[in-house]
Amino acid sequence: MTAGIPSSRIDTSKPHPARVYDWLLGGKDNYPVDQEVAEKLPAEARANAARNRAFMHRASGWLAAQGVDQFLDIGTGIPTSPNLHQVVQAVTPHARVVYTDNDPIVLRHAEALLVSSPEGMTDYIHADVREAEAIVERAARTLDFTRPVALSLIALMHFLPDDQDPYGITRTLVDALPSGSYLVLSHGTADQHPELRQETESAYKKGAIALRMRTRAEVEPFFEGLELVDPGLVTAPEWHQEGQTAPVYERSGFYVGVARVS
Secondary structure (H helix, E strand, C coil): CCCCCCCCCCCCCCCCHHHHHHHHCCCCCCCHHHHHHHHHCCCHHHHHHHHHHHHHHHHHHHHHHCCCCEEEEECCCCCCCCCHHHHHHHHCCCCEEEEEECCHHHHHCHHHHCCCCCCCEEEEEECCCCCHHHHHHHHCCCCCCCCCCEEEEECCHHHCCHHHCHHHHHHHHHHCCCCCCEEEEEEECCCCCHHHHHHHHHHHHHCCCCCCCCCHHHHHHHHCCCEECCCCCEEHHHCCCCCCCCCCCCCCCEEEEEEECC
8 A cells, every 4th residue: 555545455444434424324334343433422423424414415406506517525435325416416417526535445336426417427536635636636537627616525524633734635625626616514523512522532532533523613714715605604404595494403513614715
């Protein structure tokens, strides 16, 4: 394995965030090591994962309805229907979607991610978000970076501790986007579940998975220099647009936002 390049071999001896998330969403593509981490998480984790996923569906569908027809989804995770391309191509059949993940099990399921509408196109990149420039270079084979692109970083950046410069990585990706593009981001937090913070962090730590939940003030810098669309930086159940059914308000373990590149 070359430094910085994710291996294509599935390591079933170590848990992976994508597979833990798959378990939380009720998926079957996970292993005992992933289940061990997931089962140590607070019971609320499953509901929070579902709320986060529902936000992705609402945000992606809304962007497609606004005319955005190019999407770069980093930290894709294991396919769970409907996937992002299914949501946006239902609105805009010619939309192009590039998925990126560093988990080899997602690579194994790439064919499911590549079933595009006849008019559209999908691609898959096996890479780590920390390879930001390489991801953009590869994505440019499918996406036209002279036109607006929606960049999705869903439930991803809280797995990057501060010393890995998550803000700088996000800025590198956003700087590659032309005017009229969007950043769609969700980030884990304990603000609404302070009593569950220690239990959550302990579960991931025992699985040797870095986790850096952040406060609202710490999530705000991811959107620096961008124009947040209404309702701004809010919890996952609070984000919806006119014409969308408003979710039932519940406490959430995620802050979310959609912001425009000017």
